[in-house]
Amino acid sequence: MIGWLQWSLIEFPLCVGAAISTHLVMSCGQTLMHYWLGHRRIGGILFRNHINYHHARYARGHLTSTVPEGSEGNNTPYFYIPVLLVGAAAYFVLPLGLFIAVTAGAGASFYAHVWFDKAYHIDGSYLERFAWFRRKQQLHFVHHLHANANFAVIDFFWDRLLGTYREPSGPTSKPPIPADAAVRAITREKH
Ligand SMILES: [Zn+2]
Ligand SMILES: [Zn+2]
Secondary structure: OOOOHHHHHHHHHHHHHHHHHHHHHHHHHHHHHHHHHHHHHHHOHHHHHHHHHHHHOOOOOOOOEEEOOOOOOOHHHHHHHHHHHHHHHHHHHOHHHHHHHHHHHHHHHHHHHHHHHHHHHHOHHHHHHHHHHHHHHHHHHHHHOOOOOOOOOOOOOHHOOOOOOOOOOOOOOOOOEEEEHHHHHHHHHOO
């Protein structure tokens, strides 16, 4: 009985808190790396990949596409390195229960970041029926239109702290057209 009470009152809330904190550290790290490495030459391959693929593919007039982004120029594998290094260090420092919570939080957060960035750019995503998703999507599109703003992918309050937050422009802004339609229009112009 004492063991169960201790688990439900102390250990379980501690593990939930650790998982949430891990996600916040991950989303803060994503925002800072996007800001410092993704948009500055010092980022090297991360900078070139991000600008030449993600930003080139999704720009003004073609922010969404019916075809998901391919693996070419994908920076995600590079982020496995720091995450796995921190994970290995956590294994030696944390008790097993907390280590599992931190690992689960980090894995879920990592996956959520990749998934949201893909979903924002899918034309007609089923998530667009949700106001909270459309709001985050618009905030992310602001980054594609103004590359010095909104570096977060999930938690845009980090941009408020960083001083890079920017609200989406009003309803007068043109609705984005799918990348495929833009590509077809360019191809038609050439012929
Ligand atoms: Zn960017
Ligand atoms: Zn994007």
